[in-house]
Amino acid sequence: xxxxxxxxxxxxxxxxxxxxxxxxxxxxxxxxxxxxxxxxxxxxxxxxxxxxxxxxxxxxxxxxxxxxxxxxxxxxxxxxxxxxxxxxxxxxxxxxxxxxxxxxxxxxxxxxxxxxxxxxxxxxxxxxxxxxxxxxxxxxxxxxxxxxxxxxxxxxxxxxxxxxxxxxxxxxxxxxxxxxxxxxxxxxxxxxxxxxxxxxxxxxxxxxxxxxxxxxxxxxxxxxxxxxxxxxxxxxxxxxxxxxxxxxxxxxxxxxxxxxxxxxxxxxxxxxxxxxxxxxxxxxxxxxxxxxxxxxxxxxxxx
Numbered sequence: 001x002x003x004x005x006x007x008x009x010x011x012x013x014x015x016x017x018x019x020x021x022x023x024x025x026x027x028x029x030x031x032x033x034x035x036x037x038x039x040x041x042x043x044x045x046x047x048x049x050x051x052x053x054x055x056x057x058x059x060x061x062x063x064x065x066x067x068x069x070x071x072x073x074x075x076x077x078x079x080x081x082x083x084x085x086x087x088x089x090x091x092x093x094x095x096x097x098x099x100x101x102x103x104x105x106x107x108x109x110x111x112x113x114x115x116x117x118x119x120x121x122x123x124x125x126x127x128x129x130x131x132x133x134x135x136x137x138x139x140x141x142x143x144x145x146x147x148x149x150x151x152x153x154x155x156x157x158x159x160x161x162x163x164x165x166x167x168x169x170x171x172x173x174x175x176x177x178x179x180x181x182x183x184x185x186x187x188x189x190x191x192x193x194x195x196x197x198x199x200x201x202x203x204x205x206x207x208x209x210x211x212x213x214x215x216x217x218x219x220x221x222x223x224x225x226x227x228x229x230x231x232x233x234x235x236x237x238x239x240x241x242x243x244x245x246x247x248x249x250x251x252x253x254x255x256x257x258x259x260x261x262x263x264x265x266x267x268x269x270x271x272x273x274x275x276x277x278x279x280x281x282x283x284x285x286x287x288x289x290x291x292x293x294x295x296x297x298x299x300x301x302x303x
Contacts, residue, residue: 003075005039006068008032009047013065016055018048073281089282090119096141099126100225100245101270105295106142113290120283128225130193138274139284142291144242145268155288157270157296161243162197164211164258165250170235177238177258180209187219187237188212189228194240198265211240211264240264247301270296 004025011021012032022032040047047061057065097106102124114120125138130145144160170187177183180199196210212218219237222228229246232239233254241255249255272288274280 001042001071002035002039003072005035005042006072008035009039009061010065010068010072012036012048012055013057013061016057018050018055070280073285088119089117089286091281091283092121092123093283093287094123094125094137094139095287096125096127096138098128098142098144098225100128100229101142101144101242102126103226104245106291109290109294112294113287116290117283117286120287128191128193129223139281140272140274140287143271143273152273153276154271154273155292157272157291158244158299159302160266160268160270162240162264162266162268163243163246163260164238164240164262164264165232165246165255166238166258167233167235167254168256170232170237171256171258173235180211180213180259180262183211183238184213189220189222189231189237189239190218191225191228191240192221192223197240199259199262200265201262209262244270244299244301 008018008021008025008027011024012018015021018032018036019029022029025032027035036048043060043064045060045064046058047064049056049058103126110122114122130143142157143154174186175182177186190212194212196212196214199209199211220228220231222231225241225245228239229241229249231237232241233249238258246255250257272291274284
């Protein structure tokens with residue numbers, strides 16, 4: 001499909017003026033009209049209603065417009081990925097992410113991204129509390145749980161394995177759980193939005209256990225993952241943490257895995273998500289590609 005015709009159509013739709021759109025692209029009015037007519041012939045529909053007084057979008061044109069923008073955005077992103085193309089990728093990228101992950105993995109590499117794309121500005125909302133992407137008008141978000149919302153598109157960034165852990169000082173004082181039922185006797189530190197997850201083991205006759213145990217009252221609940229990690233390292237109790245958050249603590253011994261023979265049954269992963277209704281613009285595409293290249297291809301916590 002002729003992308004020059006698509007650019008002309010998008011501009012004409014925005015300006016509701018074919019001649020003005022053609023002028024912006026350096027095209028004479030007669031040539032602009034002919035090019036739009038050619039595009040309409042290709043798609044088999046009248047995209048614009050023309051009269052001597054005004055130009056307006058047809059119903060088919062309104063439905064086709066987001067797809068036209070998407071094709072043009074993909075073209076810009078492809079050119080940028082190859083390091084050429086006259087289009088400068090610019091604009092403000094509204095991005096939401098969990099604060100804990102952003103602090104550890106995104107903020108340290110953000111200057112490199114901004115150096116690559118100096119015309120992009122970042123508007124970031126960092127919180128471990130779930131948020132509505134559509135209501136908040138975000139271009140992109142990073143989520144670390146199962147994606148069930150049918151209004152969203154997603155690209156997997158990396159796995160999100162979760163384990164139970166505690167500090168050596170806590171285990172020395174309170175003992176080490178040997179089976180999941182022992183958790184009822186322990187202090188737990190929980191994310192207040194977390195749900196009960198099955199604990200699985202290789203034994204086929206194993207009883208079904210959950211974390212946290214349904215009858216258990218947590219000693220501490222909190223809405224910030226980094227604070228849960230700090231409290232756990234300080235001896236507050238047993239918590240569930242993502243491996244990406246604590247893998248260094250496991251290596252240096254400041255945290256110890258609890259119930260290592262049990263796996264947490266969890267469909268969550270690290271997802272880059274955006275509303276289906278949004279056009280995947282060049283600024284979003286290059287940021288997704290950057291995060292996949294820097295983080296997703298070889299996650300440091302899976303070494």
